[in-house]
Amino acid sequence: MTERTDEEIAAVVQAGNIYDFGELVLRYEPKMMRYARKFLSCQEDIEDLVQDVFIKAYSNLQSFDTSLRFSPWLYRIAHNTFVNELKRKSRFSLGVFEADVLLPQLPAKESSDDQVLETELKGEMELHLAKLAPKYREVIILHYFDEFSYQEISDIMQIPITTVGVRILRAKNKLKQTLKKLYE
Amino acid sequence: MNNLASKIIQKIKDGEVNMQPRWHFVFKTALMMVGIVIVSLVAVYLFSFVIFTLHKSGLWLAPQFGYRGMMMFVVGTPWLLLSILGLFILLLYILVSHFSFSYRKPLVYSMVGVVLFVIMVSSLIQFYGFHERMQSFSEQHHVPGLRSFYQDSDQQRPPGMVQGKIIGVRAGGFVLDTDSEEELLVDVSRETKMPPDVVISIGAEVLVFGERKEDTVYAFGVRPATVDNHRQFRPNMRRGDFDSEMNRPQSFKNDQTEPVLVNPVIE
Numbered sequence: 001m002t003e004r005t006d007e008e009i010a011a012v013v014q015a016g017n018i019y020d021f022g023e024l025v026l027r028y029e030p031k032m033m034r035y036a037r038k039f040l041s042c043q044e045d046i047e048d049l050v051q052d053v054f055i056k057a058y059s060n061l062q063s064f065d066t067s068l069r070f071s072p073w074l075y076r077i078a079h080n081t082f083v084n085e086l087k088r089k090s091r092f093s094l095g096v097f098e099a100d101v102l103l104p105q106l107p108a109k110e111s112s113d114d115q116v117l118e119t120e121l122k123g124e125m126e127l128h129l130a131k132l133a134p135k136y137r138e139v140i141i142l143h144y145f146d147e148f149s150y151q152e153i154s155d156i157m158q159i160p161i162t163t164v165g166v167r168i169l170r171a172k173n174k175l176k177q178t179l180k181k182l183y184e
Numbered sequence: 185m186n187n188l189a190s191k192i193i194q195k196i197k198d199g200e201v202n203m204q205p206r207w208h209f210v211f212k213t214a215l216m217m218v219g220i221v222i223v224s225l226v227a228v229y230l231f232s233f234v235i236f237t238l239h240k241s242g243l244w245l246a247p248q249f250g251y252r253g254m255m256m257f258v259v260g261t262p263w264l265l266l267s268i269l270g271l272f273i274l275l276l277y278i279l280v281s282h283f284s285f286s287y288r289k290p291l292v293y294s295m296v297g298v299v300l301f302v303i304m305v306s307s308l309i310q311f312y313g314f315h316e317r318m319q320s321f322s323e324q325h326h327v328p329g330l331r332s333f334y335q336d337s338d339q340q341r342p343p344g345m346v347q348g349k350i351i352g353v354r355a356g357g358f359v360l361d362t363d364s365e366e367e368l369l370v371d372v373s374r375e376t377k378m379p380p381d382v383v384i385s386i387g388a389e390v391l392v393f394g395e396r397k398e399d400t401v402y403a404f405g406v407r408p409a410t411v412d413n414h415r416q417f418r419p420n421m422r423r424g425d426f427d428s429e430m431n432r433p434q435s436f437k438n439d440q441t442e443p444v445l446v447n448p449v450i451e
Binding site: 063 | 189192193208209290
């Protein structure tokens with residue numbers, strides 16, 4: 001028997017079977033915990049925040065269109081929750097009028113070389129993510145660890161697709177510089 | 185089921201967490217759409233009204249008269265209305281930015297898009313004489329608020345800009361009976377710019393751009409009030425007929441009643 005998709009489970013929950021929501025929580029809890037830990041770069045309140053994400057997801061589940069992918073929708077809720085937490089702790093600017101969101105950027109596309117580099121860098125990246133600013137850290141987590149496409153990241157963060165590419169490129173360069181300094 | 189999943193399911197069972205019904209989201213989306221439509225209409229109305237007042241007062245012609253005209257235009261522009269319009273455009277942008285077609289592109293594109301939309305629709309509305317019809321409707325039907333709103337727009341001229349009927353032509357200028365029922369002497373000099381072939385004659389309706397000192401307006405520009413607005417003014421044209429007699433008359437008594445053809449001098 002094939003495993004039900006997230007979207008199928010979400011449709012069942014929408015129809016009134018609340019117990020199936022537990023399955024979605026089970027599937028996404030580790031990812032959410034990792035996302036929260038890396039994005040917020042702290043341990044405190046992580047569990048409460050992730051619980052908050054799932055509670056919001058349940059409350060708003062009727063707004064989810066089951067013909068679309070469930071994970072970007074859930075990550076959008078998580079993004080808002082975590083950004084609000086960063087704002088609450090006054091460590092994060094609003095970001096709406098940042099230059100890379102405001103102005104057009106040259107598209108930064110992935111290449112096969114990049115992907116090889118990414119695999120090699122992934123382990124190192126994880127160790128040094130905390131050194132990046134939240135806006136760079138988040139795109140790296142979403143792209144390399146949660147494997148979202150640029151367009152999905154654009155939908156999660158509600159920023160232009162080209163800005164996603166530019167932020168990933170800048171984040172990688174910053175990480176490379178950090179690693180270079182460490183190994184010199 | 186693990187700890188977190190059990191906790192959440194328990195909360196749902198206890199009624200601490202409720203799923204919002206679908207109509208709630210449909211209603212929210214509908215409300216946002218209605219909001220976008222209303223804000224767009226208000227923004228378009230405001231901007232077209234600004235265009236209307238600039239046209240009606242003739243202030244939009246002021247920049248043709250060089251630096252002083254440009255300054256007059258800046259001073260006379262209804263900045264309060266434009267500021268309110270700016271707020272509505274910002275609100276419109278915020279509402280639109282929730283949709284993927286907006287946030288997937290750089291912010292500047294959406295902003296320019298919103299501004300262009302408002303400018304284009306407003307220009308179209310102004311072109312088809314919407315505000316003229318609104319004004320006559322408000323006057324005919326005595327619509328409270330709207331009537332005074334449009335009447336106030338008639339008095340949106342900065343000091344030094346007057347419109348009226350020429351009641352006398354004199355050496356060095358002419359006498360103007362203004363819309364606000366004042367009699368003013370308009371001083372015309374070499375510096376006064378006029379479109380070619382303008383006829384300064386008694387009974388002609390003109391718009392005067394200048395500096396007002398008591399009952400005299402030292403004109404730096406004169407245009408017919410019922411002007412074909414598409415006619416372009418060439419910047420170096422000067423009014424020449426009054427050049428020889430620059431002594432301003434001491435009284436407003438009319439000493440010439442025949443129409444005078446003013447031949448422009450190109451320097």
